[in-house]
Amino acid sequence: MNRKRQLKSTGFIIGSASVFVCFFVLFFSVSQKNRTFxxxxxxxxxxxxxxxxxxxxxxxxxxxxxxEATIVVLGSSVTFGKGATLEQPVWGELLENELNQTDGVKATVINRGYSGYSTADLISKNKIEAVIQDKPDIILFELCLINNNRYPQNDIGQTKADIQLIMNAFKEQLPDTLIILQTANPTHYDQVVLEQGKVAYDQYNDEIAEYVRTNQWPFIDTYHLMLNEMEEQHLSAEAVLSDAVHPNGDGYYVWFELLRDRLAVPVKMLH
Structure with a gap:
């Protein structure tokens, strides 16, 4: 009986020592990784x-x-990819493909685009928290202005407050993450006042773009860049849209090309 107890005690000691050694190795490994990081x-x-x-x-x-770099693309249906095709996918997927063909880069793009969402929806439906949980290295935030401008139109002052709240949350919870803001594509409603006493989509873009620049956030003004590109290429709205609002494959590719042209531009020059 004493022999059994002795063996049991020895086994316990050996087992405990093994656990301690494993814990020490793991702790040292994590500590070393954190120091290297x-x-x-x-x-x-x-x-x-x-x-x-x-x-x-x-x-x-x-x-x-x-x-590997983790990139989140955040926004509305034109980030999600409504109107895209398998042959010509949405700009976020095109970006992932481009980066993974670039020397020294491996990237995964997480698409957090939500059809019909405004900035207020992103906040109230906890989509900002979902992005924070992704712990991305880079965020490309399409500002949902198509939906903020439409049915019903969100007050521009409230939209500015929403954007500020979102940026504050990112800066607090993701202090090391690079965040670049974007407007979205032109639509058939650019100069149409959808509600009495409200502003048209182009006016909405102008004011929000000025607000973003005032805050000196890295910014790609996709809306005006696409308008300029469409004019230079003599492209009509019908040529780049699948309906009155969402780009088709060609439209998403124009968007992506504008983004690709700015991948190597210093972020402090993006405005």
């Missing part, structure tokens, strides 16, 4: 590259640090 961040943030950082620079750095 912190040092890489410190080195990058003191580098010349960081001073002129672009979206591509950030994606390349995170790939080197973590093995």
């Amino acid at each position: 912190a040092q890489m961040n410190k080195d990058y943030q003191s580098s010349d590259t960081y001073q002129e950082e672009s979206l591509l620079d950030r994606a390349r750095f995170v790939t080197k640090r973590d093995g």
Whole structure:
């Protein structure tokens, strides 16, 4: 009986020691990884590259640090991809394909576009919290102005407050995440006042774009860039839209090309 107790006690000691060794190895490994992670961040943030950082620079750095960059595209149905095709997919998927063909970059794009959503909907339906839970390295935030402008039209002052609240949440919860804001595509309603006493879509874009620039947030004014591109290429709205609002495959590709042209532009120059 004593022999059994002795063996049991020895087994317990050996088992405990094994657990302790495993815990120590795991703790050391995690600690070492955290130190390496912190040092890489410190080195990058003191580098010349960081001073002129672009979206591509950030994606390349995170790939080197973590093995992969996580990018969230956030917005409305024109981020989700309504009107896109398998042959010519939405701009977020095109972006992922482009980045994964770029030397030194491996990226995954998470699509958090929601049909019919305004900025108020993103907040009230906890979609901002969902993005925070993704812990992305980069966020491309399409500002939902198509829906904020329509049926019913959200007050522009409230839209500004929504954007500020969202940006505050991101900066507090994701302080190391690169966030770039975007307007969306032109529609058939650009100069149509949809409700008495309200403003048209182009006016809405103008005022929100000015607000974003005043806050000095990295910004791609897709709306005006697409209008300019359509004029240069002699493209009508019908040529780039699948209906009155949503781009078709060609429209999403024009959007993506404008984004691609700015991947290597320093974010402080995006305005």
